[in-house]
Amino acid sequence: MGINKSKENQHCGTKPKKIAFGIAPLGIVSIGIVPMGVISIGVVPMGVFSFGAVAMGIVNLSVVGMGIISAGVTTMGIWEYSPNSHKNHHNHSKQISNPNKENMMSDLFNTKLEAEKAASNYGCIGAHKMGNKWMPCKMH
Incomplete structure (x- = not known):
């Protein structure tokens, strides 16, 4: 029941990889289901630059996005672009x-x-x- 310290063992508290793949990868560049990192690509990406279905981050390109700069079908952000954004802007x-x-x-x-x-x-x-x-x- 000791802790395995091999490089394959990923758990909370380990350093992020440079490029990570998987279900919830943590890396500088992350690709997966719920990727987390500087550049995140996946289904629910969370990162500085996020690309995917439901993205959360600083800059997002997604179907549904939440961030500072967000582009997609349904977006929330300070600067946003969506096909309907010109109709429903809050003034x-x-x-x-x-x-x-x-x-x-x-x-x-x-x-x-x-x-x-x-x-x-x-x-x-x-x-x-x-x-x-x-x-x-x-x-x-």
Whole structure:
């Protein structure tokens, strides 16, 4: 029951390899199911540069990405690119400086059509669901 100190034995606390492959590889360059490292390529990569299905890191290229710079179908980040990102950007400065939006919480409607018609009063378009009611504007 001694600890095997061979180079093949990988466990928590060992130094990362330069290039690692596997289920949860840890390396400078990691390729696998849940790779972790500076450059990570895989299904759920986590690293500085992450490429895969669901990526988390500083720079991501993925289907679903979370990071500082993120590109993919569904992304969250400071700078992001996705096919729909130009439609649903949050414009925080406009929301804060728009006095009409202060009373928006009291303007809930029973139908989506009513909320969409009222959206022009707030300088926006569309409507979104709030519980069982509808609120003007696509986003808060």
